[in-house]
Structures are given as structure tokens and as C-alpha cells.
Amino acid sequence: RNFENSINLISKRARIVDGLFGKNLDLMGKLAFELGSALFTDFAGMWREQNDKSTVIQQAIAVEACKELQ
Structure with missing residues (x-):
């Protein structure tokens, strides 16, 4: 159930980010993996607020x- 919640949350957040930035999420994902965990930390902080x-x-x-998908 936690894994299912995670996937739902990731896709929900992805749609929000896609709406905010109007970018291709596949490209953003590739950039995020290349930039590393700092980007995830920034996003986590933003959502936390x-x-x-x-x-x-x-x-x-x-x-x-x-992180595990990386």
C-alpha cells in the first residue's frame, strides 16, 4: 500500500510540476537524475511548505x- 501511495503521489506531483513549468516530465526526470539529490531536496522542501x-x-x-528508481 505504501508503494502504491508513493506512485500515486509521484504522478500527482509530476502533473503539478508539469503544469507549473510546462516542460516534458521525461526530460525533467532525466535532468533531475543528472543533477542528483540536491534537486529532489529542493522539491521536497517546496512541497513540505x-x-x-x-x-x-x-x-x-x-x-x-x-532514489531506488535511480
Whole structure:
């Protein structure tokens, strides 16, 4: 269930980021992997400011899932 939540959260966040930046998410993903964890940390901080604590826990799971996908 946690993994399913992570995937849903990642896709939800991806749609938001895609809307904000109007970029191709595949390209953004490649850039993120090349730039490394600093970019993920920046995004995590940005989402943390906008969401409640329970969502932050899910985001942390999603970030870990991203790391494993690397």
C-alpha cells in the first residue's frame, strides 16, 4: 500500500510540476537524475511548505522510491 501511495503521489506531483513549468516530465526526470539529490531536496522542501504533516510522510516515501528508481 505504501508503494502504491508513493506512485500515486509521484504522478500527482509530476502533473503539478508539469503544469507549473510546462516542460516534458521525461526530460525533467532525466535532468533531475543528472543533477542528483540536491534537486529532489529542493522539491521536497517546496512541497513540505505547502502540505500538512501526513502528506510530508507520504512525500518522504515518494522521495525514497525515486532514489531506488535511480
